[in-house]
Amino acid sequence: MNGAQRPTYQRVFGDPLNWVRIRLGHRSATTTALYLHTLQELEMRTRLELVPEGAWEPAGFSPEDWSEAGAVAA
Template structure:
């Protein structure tokens, strides 16, 4: 793809302003993060080596 991808999306969505497109993209990024977090199992813990590093920093 050549050019500015943000401008390409803006044109496809029919937005006059890139600011409007950014609002939609920001919302999608938040939704993606919420979806990823919802897929993390409830009993998930940090790996032992990460927990050890965290304890050493504290």
């Protein structure tokens, strides 16, 4: 997000650092900033949990067709 986009985002969604600060029960945003490195990992884990089983497999994929011999022959 660039500097011009941030004020609009904050008007719509609020300050994300303050949101996290309140939920963690911190008095200072400085303390909260120490924990922000974990948010990206949490976001990725959450997104992966929402992906249905088998969503990453190509259309027509069959585990029975996937073998060492088939991979070498192709």
